[in-house]
Amino acid sequence: MEIEVLDNYKKLSLKAATMVSSQITSNPNSVLGLATGETPLGMYEELISMYEDDLVDFGDIITFNLDEYLDLDPHHEQSYHYYMYNNFFNQVNIKEKNIHIPQGKKENCKKICSKYDKEISRAGGIDLQILGIGTNGHIGFNEPDHKLHVDTHVVELAEDTIEANSRFFSSKDEVPRQAISMGMSSIMKANKILLLASGEKKAEAIKKSINGEITTRHPASLLQLHTNVTILADQAAAKFIR
Numbered sequence: 001m002e003i004e005v006l007d008n009y010k011k012l013s014l015k016a017a018t019m020v021s022s023q024i025t026s027n028p029n030s031v032l033g034l035a036t037g038e039t040p041l042g043m044y045e046e047l048i049s050m051y052e053d054d055l056v057d058f059g060d061i062i063t064f065n066l067d068e069y070l071d072l073d074p075h076h077e078q079s080y081h082y083y084m085y086n087n088f089f090n091q092v093n094i095k096e097k098n099i100h101i102p103q104g105k106k107e108n109c110k111k112i113c114s115k116y117d118k119e120i121s122r123a124g125g126i127d128l129q130i131l132g133i134g135t136n137g138h139i140g141f142n143e144p145d146h147k148l149h150v151d152t153h154v155v156e157l158a159e160d161t162i163e164a165n166s167r168f169f170s171s172k173d174e175v176p177r178q179a180i181s182m183g184m185s186s187i188m189k190a191n192k193i194l195l196l197a198s199g200e201k202k203a204e205a206i207k208k209s210i211n212g213e214i215t216t217r218h219p220a221s222l223l224q225l226h227t228n229v230t231i232l233a234d235q236a237a238a239k240f241i242r
């Protein structure tokens with residue numbers, strides 16, 4: 001694991017965007033695993049600026065998002081579909097056919113999950129996976145539990161996640177209780193993983209991910225088993241790193 005501590009969120013976002021754009025420059029057909037949440041917003045902004053300055057071309061990349069809420073309309077402002085189009089896809093030259101986000105539908109969700117995994121395999125797996133981290137150590141929506149899922153699956157969201165994500169909704173009651181998430185296999189099979197963490201509220205989760213025991217009770221700790229992980233943390237999130 002490589003850990004890089006950046007002075008602030010702006011620098012973290014720029015560094016993350018630079019790493020993504022280098023990946024695309026070295027392979028214009030790169031398969032990227034993308035994350036949502038507040039943390040990667042700055043990275044998407046930087047990537048859009050790089051695109052506007054002709055520094056990066058998204059024309060041939062393929063993307064797979066980590067997760068989506070279940071039974072939330074894709075047009076809902078808090079759906080990850082809306083997030084991705086609004087904050088990134090609509091502002092760059094990615095091709096619609098190359099975008100993949102799990103469909104958050106209860107109906108046929110088993111089929112939706114297995115189709116998603118097949119699509120990832122058909123694309124040749126993920127070259128670079130971007131991750132955020134939950135305060136409880138979740139990655140994607142792989143929540144702490146006595147076991148983790150290998151494949152894309154339906155998740156019952158943990159109480160801390162519902163609480164944490166309620167800041168985006170008008171009330172806690174509105175936060176969906178379930179989601180579809182990529183499983184640990186697609187994440188761990190990615191050639192390279194880039195995890196972003198910002199703010200003091202992530203400090204404990206980052207400490208456990210790096211120095212703690214490897215346990216399904218802290219999903220990000222499994223990243224210690226991967227051979228090519230970079231964690232970009234700002235000073236606040238790196239507070240407890242020795």
Ligand SMILES: N[C@@H]1[C@@H](O)[C@H](O)[C@@H](COP(=O)(O)O)O[C@@H]1O
Nearest residue numbers: 036037038039132133134140141
């Ligand atoms: N499912 C997402 C994760 O993919 C994200 O990494 C995490 C942290 O989000 P934030 O960056 O807003 O703290 O929580 C969300 O629930």
